[in-house]
Amino acid sequence: MKKGERTSRYCFLGGTLRLIRLFHAFFDYGLPIVLAIGTLTGMMIFTGLTFIGIHHLELPWLERSENLIPGDVLVFLGILVVIFHG
Secondary structure (H helix, E strand, C coil), X not given: CCHHHHHHHHHHHHHHHHHHHHHHHXXXXXXXXXXXXXXXXXXXXXXXXXXXXXHHCCCHHHHHCCCHHHHHHHHHHHHHHHHHHC
């Protein structure tokens, strides 16, 4: 093996290890920050929409079945738990 080949292999390996450390740092520190910013942005958008008058939307089907929707969601989640956990 020539000296130039050995040097290029070490450079490639060093660059790869730096990239792995960069991804590791992103998933440890960066990803939670990105998710937190996305969550807060979504909450602010929906809150802003309600303040500017989204309540003027006519949703009679939602008004009729607003008591049934949480129950249906809980039953669906229960079925998913039985299927995937049990």
